[in-house]
Amino acid sequence: MPQDTAALRSILSLAPVVPVIILDDVSQARPLAEALVAGGLPILEVTLRTPNALKVMEEMAKVTGAIVGSGTVRNALHMRQSVDAGCRFMVSPGISPRILDAADDIGIPLLPGIATPSEAMTASERGYGFLKFFPAEANGGAPVLKALASPLADITFCPTGGIDAAKAKVYLGLSNVICVGGSWIMPADALATNDWARIETLAREASQLRG
Numbered sequence: 001m002p003q004d005t006a007a008l009r010s011i012l013s014l015a016p017v018v019p020v021i022i023l024d025d026v027s028q029a030r031p032l033a034e035a036l037v038a039g040g041l042p043i044l045e046v047t048l049r050t051p052n053a054l055k056v057m058e059e060m061a062k063v064t065g066a067i068v069g070s071g072t073v074r075n076a077l078h079m080r081q082s083v084d085a086g087c088r089f090m091v092s093p094g095i096s097p098r099i100l101d102a103a104d105d106i107g108i109p110l111l112p113g114i115a116t117p118s119e120a121m122t123a124s125e126r127g128y129g130f131l132k133f134f135p136a137e138a139n140g141g142a143p144v145l146k147a148l149a150s151p152l153a154d155i156t157f158c159p160t161g162g163i164d165a166a167k168a169k170v171y172l173g174l175s176n177v178i179c180v181g182g183s184w185i186m187p188a189d190a191l192a193t194n195d196w197a198r199i200e201t202l203a204r205e206a207s208q209l210r211g
């Protein structure tokens, strides 16, 4: 089926920021997810960029209140693995025809990445109403999405890539942005020292970014 926009809307409207997680240490999965959920960010995108990413998803999906999705989804196998790991949504960097075809056969929604109006229109023609704008900052940032709001009024975006708290606030002020994705909530030094209190504080600040 085409993108389940109702399901995606209900997920993406739960918090203004989706933490984009790159984690390999499975023992950190639950405490990290607990800190993010406690800070008010229940929607978690775990990228398929580490050997243990699927195990990390499985652990995070057990945390009460967490809604886990997969990131860096590139093919049908990734999609099946995401479902098996307990994911409720998937995120891809782009919109190749094969990935859109594969998503049609999977029961959880895909949030695919686009970088141009033509890609947004291609996805829209396939029934996609929610798109990731990626990589957001490198592609011109908030002014680009602001410029797309009128001509592509039926498309809603989750910008991701190069965003920090200050930039997130600007994106979240746009009419066509439902949430933003980013990794700034989990600084490498905080992760390296299991500083869950700091990550919870950063999550709480992020959860309050929508004015």
Ligand SMILES: O=C(O)C(=O)C[C@H](O)[C@H](O)COP(=O)(O)O
Binding pocket: 020, 047, 071, 072, 073, 091, 092, 093, 134, 160, 161, 162, 163, 181, 182, 183, 184
């Ligand atoms: O792989 C994917 O599907 C992604 O979602 C890539 C992420 O958008 C970036 O990794 C965000 O990273 P930051 O720029 O560190 O916030």
